[in-house]
Amino acid sequence: MIELQAISLRAGQFSLDQVSFKIESGRYAVLMGKTGRGKTTILEAICGLRRVVAGKIFIHSTEVTHWLPAERGVGYVPQDLALFPTYTVRGHLEFALKIRRWSRPKIDERTDELAEQLGVTHLLNRTIDGLSGGESQRVALGRALSFYPSVLLLDEPLSALDADTRWEMQGLLKSLTDAHDVTTLHITHNQEEATALADVSYQLCDGRVEKLESKHDQASSR
Secondary structure (H helix, E strand, O other): OEEEEEEEEEEOOEEEEEEEEEEOOOOEEEEEOOOOOOHHHHHHHHHOOOOEEEEEEEEOOEEOOOOOHHHOOEEEEOOOOOOOOOOEHHHHHHHHHHHOOOOHHHHHHHHHHHHHHHOOHHHOOOEOOOOOHHHHHHHHHHHHHOOOOOEEEEEOOOOOOOHHHHHHHHHHHHHHHHHHOOEEEEEOOOHHHHHHHOOEEEEEEOOEEEEOOOHHHHHHHO
């Protein structure tokens, strides 16, 4: 579960005030809205990279407003992926596990499991140089999911991909998030992508996050 209660944020001259919304546990939520309206700022606040001026943030009913990013149990894939140029694919998948001091056997087991799920086993010893867009997205997603986060935040993860690769990645995203039972918030400008992935959709407009009709709502109204 992700819940924002009347949060206010500042980023230079930009600000958001009194933003509130809630995503139930296990749901795949999509947040849409025009460029520059604060969608990324909201993600950064949830994962602890942006200070909240006022209001509260809850993850699975626990207030985390002032927790450090590493304490929140959040996996994050930024729009630019933020992959490390000197790391191999294996190094990326191991990164969060080493920080959390997993044992070497458990790191190896989890890395091999993730690589198989992501279809990158043959790339484990490669650095990111030369990886395709889709392969890079898989590595970034694997790094974010490696430590079994309770929440996954995705900032336009498919925007730079061609249509065929985007379609393939949509299926992978849905299967992995379902398998990990992770509450997901995904930013996109692509309505087709939102329709394919979202259990529930939100729109950021004029500083307010409004819930749109969900698949569940549509089914209930029939």
